[in-house]
Structures are given as C-alpha cells and as structure tokens.
Amino acid sequence: MEADARSFRLIACRELMASHPESLVISQQVEALEEALPDRPGVAVSFCRTLIETTCKTILIDRGQRPDDAWEAPKLIAETTKWLHLGIHDSGHTDPVLRSGAEKLLRGVNNIIDGVVEIRNAHGAAAHGSDAYAPMLDVRYAEIVARATDAVVGLLFKTHLNGSGKSVLARLRYGDHKDFNEWIDGDYGPFEVLETPLIASEALFRTDNSAYLAALSVFRQEQAAEAEADAAPVEIAQP
Structure with missing residues (x-):
C-alpha cells in the first residue's frame, strides 16, 4: 500500500532508528509518533519526551555509561552532552566559536524539553485528570513539538555518531568504523x-x-x- 501523501516523517529520528535496527523500542516510538499526526496530536506529544529520553539513554549506554532510571530529560541531556565533543572539526581542531554556539543550542534544547513536558502534561493523551470534553490540542502545536523533538534527536545523535568513528564504543554497530x-x-x-x-x-x-x-x-x-x-x-x- 502506498504511503499517504500527508504522511508525517521525522528525518533525524528515522536515522536513529536505522542505526539501531534491532531496537523495537526506538522503532515503535518513532512510528507511533509519526502515525499519530495529524489525527491524534495528543498521542504524538506524549511520545516526544519519551523519544528524547530514549535517545539520551541509548547514547550513554553506547558510551559504556549506566544512566540512572530516576533521571529525567534535563538531567539525561546534561549527562549525555558530557560525552559529546562539541565544536571539533574532522581534522581534530577545536573551534571555540562553534563550541560556544553548540553549547547555546544545547541550552536551548532544555527549553524545548520544558516546552514539550508542559504541553504533554496539559494536552498529551496520557495527561492525568483531563476533562473528557476538553478541546483537543491544535495539530499545529503538536507538529511544532514533534519537529523540535526531531531537531533535538538529530543534534545529539549525529554528534554522537560523528565521534564514534574515532573511539571504540561499549556497544558497537557494524558500520560505525x-x-x-x-x-x-x-x-x-x-x-x-x-x-x-x-x-x-x-x-x-x-x-x-x-x-x-x-x-x-x-x-x-x-x-x-x-x-x-x-x-x-x-x-x-x-x-
């Protein structure tokens, strides 16, 4: 069956899924988020934070670290970025301006996550205590949150992959080196x-x-x- 012309696709999230083809957790999260738009915006938003947290935990475990189950998104982001070498070119040269800009982007990531959590708690399908007759979340906001989530995943995971070619990870994938x-x-x-x-x-x-x-x-x-x-x-x- 041909894909619907309106099909919503998350490019960076699909690259994450392709790099971990045996992970049912990642594939289910990405596919569920994509399939929820545009008809089920609350479901889509509910998966955004989960996907960011899964990305961080995946990177940390790739790097031989054991994330604490109690860590939430901001803490996971902070711990993950310690293992990502920002601002370094392929030649090994560190660009201080690039590093500074990347760190500012990551601080913005935390703001994105705060926004994801706030909208998810208020309008996500899993939000507690919602009025049965409350209006559905406008699909435009759900798409903004989903695109922001895709940007976060792309920034973290691509930086992780670019660095993995120069170091031996605790969890290897064929094609990393x-x-x-x-x-x-x-x-x-x-x-x-x-x-x-x-x-x-x-x-x-x-x-x-x-x-x-x-x-x-x-x-x-x-x-x-x-x-x-x-x-x-x-x-x-x-x-």
Missing part, C-alpha cells in the same frame, strides 16, 4: 558460500564480536601511535 572495515576487506575476501557473497568485516562482526572488537582496539592504537609519530618534531642535526 568504516575505515577499519575497509582495512579488513582490503586484505580478506570477498568470500562466497553457497553462491552467497560474504563481506569479511561483517562476517567477523556477526560471528565473533569479541575478536572484531579486539582487532579494532589494536587498529585504533596503531593509528594513534602513527599520528603521534607524525606530529613529533623533527630534530635537525647540527653541522
């Missing part, structure tokens, strides 16, 4: 089993994750050593 995969695939394979092509790096990741992780750690250590050697000053022999 493309340069390492290309290094393996350049030396091994491709293989074919029963007419099915197999990619060496993916086969190792799927069949022996511990061996993949160990090799990745060595690869990153060697890269760091080479970078340090290249950066060392060259001594010029005195005549």
